[in-house]
Amino acid sequence: MDIQKIKEELLKKRQEILESLSNHNSEELNEKSGVEDAADIVTSELSRETVYKLSQVDRETLFLIDIALKKIENGTYGVCEECGAQIGEKRLEAIPWVRLCIDCSQNEETIRTLTSRNEDTPYYNIIPTTFEEEEENKKLPE
Ligand SMILES: [Zn+2]
Structure with missing residues (x-):
């Protein structure tokens, strides 16, 4: 998996x-x-x-892209958030900001839990200016 290429895709989509x-x-x-x-x-x-x-829809995608970029930084990109399995390469190429493996994404209960967990989503009602500023605003407790 070419992580650099994926990162470029994410940044390009984000810009769009x-x-x-x-x-x-x-x-x-x-x-x-x-x-x-x-x-x-x-x-x-x-x-x-x-x-x-x-x-x-764009705002949600933006949110997911930022999560994916953060994962690339800390080396957890491509791992399913729910079960910890490696997400298939084809799936990541199709949707680089995907958060779940194919099995978990077919589980509606999992998606509901994941959605309700996104407490920082309302932040995205404000259109972010720069990535750096968002990083400052979104520092989560470890
Ligand atoms: Zn999974």
């Missing part, structure tokens, strides 16, 4: 998502031309919902 998020935001801003304060746009019900729907 961030760019698409900022594109959506500027579209929103353009539609509301004349409104100078971005906070006003956020409080508008329609635009908030639109932004939310457009980027929900």
Whole structure:
């Protein structure tokens, strides 16, 4: 498994998502031309919902990508979070940010547990600026 290649893929995908998020935001801003304060746009019900729907999946992916990058750093990349088994190489190539092996991903109970464990997910309602800043904000107790 070429970990360097996977890392590049993750960073590339991450960049794409961030760019698409900022594109959506500027579209929103353009539609509301004349409104100078971005906070006003956020409080508008329609635009908030639109932004939310457009980027929900991307935000989740972003979250998973950061987890994967962190795992590459500490050498635990490619290991199933649930059972500790090595995740298949083909599976990792298809979805580099996958967290579970194929068996665990087919277990709905496992997915529910894993989802409810993501207590830092709401953090991703704020669009991160740089990876370094996120690292600072997300330091978890050992
Ligand atoms: Zn597993």
